[in-house]
Amino acid sequence: MRIPLTAGPQTPADHRVGGRLAALGRACHRHRRWVLAFWALVLAAGVLIGGRVFESTVAGGGTGGSEAARGTAVVQAADPVKGTVTAVVDGAPVTDPAVRAAVTAAAADLAQLPGVASVADTYSAGASMASTDGDASLVAVRMTDASTTAQLHTVTDRLAQIDADGAHVTVGGDLVLQEEVKQQTERDTRFGEIVTLPLTLIVMVLVFGGLAAAGLPGIGAIASVGGALLAMFGFSRLMDIDTSVLPIATVLGLGLSIDYALLMVNRFREERGHGATIAQAVERTSATAGRTVAFSGLTVAVALSGLFVFTSPVFRAVAVAGVSVVVISVAAALTLVPALLGFVGRRIKAPAEPVPDEGFFSRTVRRVQRRAIPVAVVSVALLVAAGAPFLTAHPRSSGAEVLPKSFAARQVAETVAERFPQQAAAPVTVVVAGDQRAARAYADTVVEKIPGVASVRAVTPVGDDLTGIDVLVEGDPQGSRAKAVVDGLRADRGGLTTYVTGDAASVVDFQHEISSRGPWALGLVAAGTLLLLFLMTGSVVMPVKALLMNVLSLGASLGALTMIFQHGWFSGLLGFTPAGGLETFVPVLVFAFAFGLSMDYEVFLLSRIKELYDQGHGCTRSVQLGLQRSGRIITSAALLMVIVFAGFAAGQMLMVKQMGIALAVAVAVDATLVRCLLVPATMSLFGEFNWWAPAPLRRLHRRFGLSEHVALPPLGARAALPVQRTDAEELAAVSG
Incomplete structure (x- = not known):
């Protein structure tokens, strides 16, 4: 389908843009004082209850209905x-x-x-x-x-x-450990906010060339964080929220809010450059950039929805928190930003001229297209090599080592492990539903004969007809032998009702949950993503290719995570002591978050290329123009995301560091190696086949397909200007 670049004469009544998003923008601009007052109340409430949110969390969420969790619940x-x-x-x-x-x-x-x-x-x-x-x-x-x-x-x-x-x-002790984890997580979250917001403001001043335009994304991000805290406080009353969820939700809210406001402000500047009044520019921005924001939010929410498949409380909590933050970030972009534009729109400078068709990104694409096969092969090889270390990753259930060595709880835990071996927590504990005599008999006849068991340290009653057996294992307390001991104890229960618990059992249960439910979660995310991209592009080739490239990009991120936090690369520079493995749930969370963000950028770029292709440009030229017109804004958005993630990685909590660094690497790799090299190379190799779909699916797309394009009426005398653009052009015109 071709989209006309110009529109015929229309009456002034036709200047109003149709659609719900345009109507929402008009309403928020007209009632901007009420909108601003509402978000000010949201922010104030979020600040007031911010500390209470951390007080309501729990440190260490367990593994849902797993045997280790059930055994712990029985003892409690x-x-x-x-x-x-x-x-x-x-x-x-x-x-x-x-x-x-x-x-x-x-x-x-x-x-x-x-x-x-x-x-x-x-x-x-x-x-x-x-x-x-x-x-x-x-x-x-x-x-x-x-x-x-x-x-x-x-x-x-x-x-x-x-x-x-x-x-x-x-x-x-464990209670002091929980308190210190909560307090340090809160400090790291505050530190991340304090560090990232000024840095992002500086970058946006350089991007927009003015403080007024640069300040709006920061204001939107702050308001979104306030809303996120309110949402987390509400959910903490309905379910257990792990302490680690809060910085994850905060970093996601900051990153998305800044990116979405960046798109909105950029489109506003562009419309002002076309001659629109402030009210018209806000309306048209809401209809176009607002559509991009809504589509982006849907994309990220689909990626996070895969976490609902898991039963572990931490996954469920992150899914609920993440989707809530996405909704709040989208709401702030669609309501608060239009209202703020009504207040400061006159102070925002319009770009002096549109982005030229020739520049750094178009030249880069041409070089890539001339050597498409070598570039694609080398890019894929680099991504595979970068992701290979993840195949050797060891999952671990962290205890006091999540804190720096300067913390008292960690010092006590390490001292007890080294100098009080009889008091250190056993890696495996068997909870027996029976008296001490029955438990002792089971320990003598079964437990001590399991391969890998070093000794039975103690058999102690923990309640009426409930006895605990502390089992010491050979080698690493959470290594392969310890896991084999867990499997052996669960295979032979000696005719008793038993629960095998402890850190080693928790790791086994996490791995089992990921292996059994992970494919379903991946299938849900992949199906949702493929469907969205098909409805947008009308192709079955592009969605599959985008999915594979995103997996390669995420593999590189997880490989870097393994080398840094398991093998200790740059540990001195980053200020942590390697734990010998990765926190059990971190790779899953990294995959969900990074996949959503990477697919977000994929949508921005593909929609622009698709629109140019529909206008009649050939595949090669569409890729050149698409990246040239969207490359700078994608790079700017990615840079802002990296700053946000790196700011949180500078904290002291090990889990926060792992998430921050992994997401920063994922976004950086995706915005450079994948978007600037691999995507142009593969699109050049596939040519017209990029847009192929079977005839029945083509008919389906014509009937139900989604498009980021929205038709805009002309602005009076400037009706001959090319005012119809896709939402991906929110990424295109950051200059001046």
Whole structure:
């Protein structure tokens, strides 16, 4: 189908643009004070409850209905203890009378505090709570499930006050770990916002050449974050929200909001350059760029929808949070940005001239087209090589190592593991529904004979007719032998009802969930993406090719993630200690988020090429003009995304670093190697076959196809200008 570049004479009444998005833009411009007041209230509410959002989260979401999660739930139901606060009293012999007196006095005081279930130390519980060298001991305070944060702080303060000559105290434990993770995650999120917003403002000033236009995306992003916090607070009342979800939602909201506002402001400048009044420019921007924003939001939401297939709470929470943030970002772009344009539109400079048809990007495409086969082969080889390390990735369920070594909770966890082996958490725990005698018999006859089991450390009751068996394994506590032990224990339960839990079991359950449900999630995302791209392009070749190239791009990102966080590349520069593997759920989240963002840029570029092809340009020339007219805005949008992700990667939480760096690499690779080299090369090789589809599907597309194109009426005397453009041209004219 060809699209006319000019329109015939129309009456002034025809200047109004039809469609719901245009009507929404007109309404937001007309009632801009009310729209601004609404978003100001959203932002204020988000700021006021921001801290409460982090308080409502939980650290460590578990694996849904997995056996490890069920076993943990059974123990928690039988034991009224919520967790433990552990103090390491180090630097003086355990036999020192002064140390003994100080620890005993503190234990007696702690036992009287509300929220404390029990207190144990080496003088009351035995030598297992003394270090192997005799120069340190533990004080373990078990808190009830009804204890409050204030009571937890009281306990930690009293432990820190243990005073004996030559001894110093470090307070940690799982409850302190959870608090420190929440606090540091909140600090990292705030730090990411503070760092990225000024940097993105500088880049947008360079892009737009003025502060007024550059400031609008930042305002839209801030308002969107406020809305995201409100949404997260609401969801935290309905479901468990893992602490790690909040920075992920924030970084997505910032990136999308800035990109969407960038498109809206760019189109507004272009319409002003065509001679439109502010009201007309806002209306036309909403009809065109607003359409792009809505299509983009749908694309990202489809990618995130695959996470709903999984049962793990962290995946479900990220899916809910991610889709909510996408909706809020789209809403801010379609309502707040038009209102703000009504206030500051006169101060936004229009471009002096349109983007020329010849320039850096068109020249690059011509060079690529002349050597299409070598460029395609080398590009694919580089992406495959970059992604190959991910095949060796080791999933890990992180504990205290998610925090930097300077944190007390991590120091205590490492000290306990090294110097108090009898108190360190067992990599595998078998929860037996039976008394201690039955559990002991099972441990002697079955557990100790499982290959890979080093020893059974303890068999202890944890409730009425419920017993725990702590199992030590050979080698890495979360390595292949530990996983084999988990499988062996689940294969032979000795006729008892058992639950195999612990970190190694959690990793096994995560891997099983990903292997069993991952294909369904991938199928859902692929089907949705292929359908959207087919409805946009009318081709079955382009969607499949785009899907494969995005997978290659994401593979490179995951490969970089493996080399950095598993093998320790640049760990000193980035300020972390390698954990020897990747957090179990991070690769899945990276795939979902990066896939949506990469497909977003794919849509921007393909829609522009498709529109040029429909105008009568050949395939080769359509690719040249398409990249020339959209390359600069794609690069600018990608640069802003990389800044946002890198700002969050600068935080201290290991999971936040992993997500930030992986997404930054994914966007950078996609906007350079894929969009500038691989896409032009493959499109040149396929030629007219790029647009092929079977006859029945062509008829289906003619009836139901989607298009980012919208017909605009002429602007009075300038009716002869080419005012009909695709939404992808929101990416085209950033100059001046």
